[in-house]
Amino acid sequence: QKEVEQDPGPLSVPEGAIVSLNCTYSNSAFQYFMWYRQYSRKGPELLMYTYSSGNKEDGRFTAQVDKSSKYISLFIRDSQPSDSATYLCALRRGEYGNKLVFGAGTILRVKS
Amino acid sequence: NAGVTQTPKFQVLKTGQSMTLQCAQDMNHEYMSWYRQDPGMGLRLIHYSVGAGITDQGEVPNGYNVSRSTTEDFPLRLLSAAPSQTSVYFCASSTNREPQHFGDGTRLSIL
Numbered sequence: 001q002k003e004v005e006q007d008p009g010p011l012s013v014p015e016g017a018i019v020s021l022n023c024t025y026s027n028s029a030f031q032y033f034m035w036y037r038q039y040s041r042k043g044p045e046l047l048m049y050t051y052s053s054g055n056k057e058d059g060r061f062t063a064q065v066d067k068s069s070k071y072i073s074l075f076i077r078d079s080q081p082s083d084s085a086t087y088l089c090a091l092r093r094g095e096y097g098n099k100l101v102f103g104a105g106t107i108l109r110v111k112s
Numbered sequence: 113n114a115g116v117t118q119t120p121k122f123q124v125l126k127t128g129q130s131m132t133l134q135c136a137q138d139m140n141h142e143y144m145s146w147y148r149q150d151p152g153m154g155l156r157l158i159h160y161s162v163g164a165g166i167t168d169q170g171e172v173p174n175g176y177n178v179s180r181s182t183t184e185d186f187p188l189r190l191l192s193a194a195p196s197q198t199s200v201y202f203c204a205s206s207t208n209r210e211p212q213h214f215g216d217g218t219r220l221s222i223l
Contacts (some may be wrong), residue, residue, distance in 0.1 A: 041216075043204075043215050098162070101157075
């Protein structure tokens, strides 16, 4: 069983829709959670970084963490064609360090 | 400020050849890492470094070597390339607490 599970999609939505992307994990040692966006033939770029359970908002993006359920989500409001990309969740055990465990990534397509 | 720079962007090798993937960062980050990305598997950690002269293995280290003689550079060496090492390789850097910044990758095909 993978440490982090993420539905690879593809997820196809119309422009303006609310998008929900999710990851589940099995090890409660994971304490820090990130969402990266990756455009085709580019490296991942950080979207959201959070530690606490609850919600963190940044513009059209909201990251949600439920440590009791080992479930994290990324919501995108008013989705745009420019949001079409692969979204990767990444988890880290400690406050320090550079050992990330990634989900497989979800391909998102926003149709205009 | 270039961030994380990876060279080359593309490379084709024959089985058994060796090569070095280059990674450089200009942000004075202590931490640097190498990942490989394969379809359906996300990114997997190959090797990482917490400072010059200090390296350690990640999840999939076999067939790869690293060294870190300076803060800026963290090259990844393939000793004897195998078709199973066909992948996209990403280098990343960070401070010890912040999330990692990634380069744009090296696409490697091994025939």
